[in-house]
Amino acid sequence: MTGRDVTIELPWYETRILNCTFCGKMIAGHYWHDDSYPTDKFCEPPCADVKRRLARSPRPKSAPRRAKRG
Numbered sequence: 001m002t003g004r005d006v007t008i009e010l011p012w013y014e015t016r017i018l019n020c021t022f023c024g025k026m027i028a029g030h031y032w033h034d035d036s037y038p039t040d041k042f043c044e045p046p047c048a049d050v051k052r053r054l055a056r057s058p059r060p061k062s063a064p065r066r067a068k069r070g
């Protein structure tokens, strides 16, 4: 994975709460910026990995072909 850990520096009056764009977990202090998903903020690098894996194989498994006999 490529990316970087980004420290969130918010002004004291900014009370917005960040959530992981993938799993929705609250992000406090810092988030993972993944190069593959520049617009997303991940709570931790594994979250980006899971998203990457899902994107690579949208279908969990290919449906078995129906064997036609007789």
Ligand SMILES: [Zn+2]
Binding pocket: 020, 021, 022, 023, 024, 025, 042, 043, 044, 047
């Ligand atoms: Zn997450």
